[in-house]
Amino acid sequence: MELQIKKLDQNATLPTYGSDDAAGMDLHALLDNETLEIKPHETQFIHTGIAMAIPKGYVGLLFARSGLACKSGLAPANKVGVIDADYRGEIIVALHNHTDETKVINNEDRIAQLVLVPYLTAELTEVNELPDTVRGEGGFGSTGTN
16 A cells, blocks of 8 residues: 655655564654653643655554554553644644653654554434443443453
8 A cells, every 4th residue: 555645844754664563653753842741640742744645545544653553652642643644734643641750752753553444434324312332331341341
């Protein structure tokens, strides 16, 4: 599959895959200064300087980089970002500091990963009743204790 990517800034870094079998492509920070501080429990919008044309029938899902989230406490504020196929603006990552310490992002740091996933669009039908199931309306924890 081809993914068309446009640099919106000549200093932007194109996404990279960490290995041949990596599902997610790493997105890189594009900062006005060499570093950006994210204070405890603060969210900063980090520019990438790129836009892309995600193919029709696919969505870009933006996830945390496991090392950054687990070791540094920095993860996307919305947990999973959704980039629709018809969006053509800059990819911006809302990065949240979940720790009690100020964290620093450097220019070109890998700040999130983007996974391209096919999706289905449902035909929505309003009904008065839903079909019965064994579970029924059982909510959180209704199928077991763990």
